[in-house]
Amino acid sequence: QVQLVESGGGLVQPGGSLRLSCAASGSIFNLMGWYRQAPGKQRELVATISSGGSTNYADSVKGRFTISRDNAKNTVILQMNSLKPEDTAVYYCYTRDVVLRAGWGQGTQVTVSS
Numbered sequence: 152q153v154q155l156v157e158s159g160g161g162l163v164q165p166g167g168s169l170r171l172s173c174a175a176s177g178s179i180f181n182l183m184g185w186y187r188q189a190p191g192k193q194r195e196l197v198a199t200i201s202s203g204g205s206t207n208y209a210d211s212v213k214g215r216f217t218i219s220r221d222n223a224k225n226t227v228i229l230q231m232n233s234l235k236p237e238d239t240a241v242y243y244c245y246t247r248d249v250v251l252r253a254g255w256g257q258g259t260q261v262t263v264s265s
Contacts, residue, residue: 153177153254155244160259163234167263171229173244173256182247183220183227187240187261197242198229211237234263 159171171185184199184207198208198218206218217230227244244256 153246153248153252155246155254155256157242157244157256157259159229160242160261162262162264164265165234165236165263167234168230168232169234169261170231171242171244171259171261173227175225175227175244175246175254178246178248178250178252178254180225180246180248182245183225184218184245185227185229185242186245187238187242188258189237189240192240194243199245200227231261234261236263239263 154176156174163169181202182199185197186194187197188194196209197212198216200206200218200220215233220227239262241258242261243258246254
């Protein structure tokens, strides 16, 4: 059974940085990443990274966020810099394994406010 354990998140001032981490277990993951959901909005892609290192970012975070992964540890990291109030949301870790099962973390709150 796929299990995802998220850490990081919290409250930060505009322009600040946060780091999210997600440790996955229970399968082999060919895709890992992060989605987010702000109040009253649909869940949206933030960034994904394949097992080969190919990355995909939402236009709104390009140049500010960096996704990385450690395949040996099944861990995905989202480094978020130059945070803006519009980045405020619940961030969810996402995985897709080799049999195309999707997995979701429990979510971690990121609040950008002065």
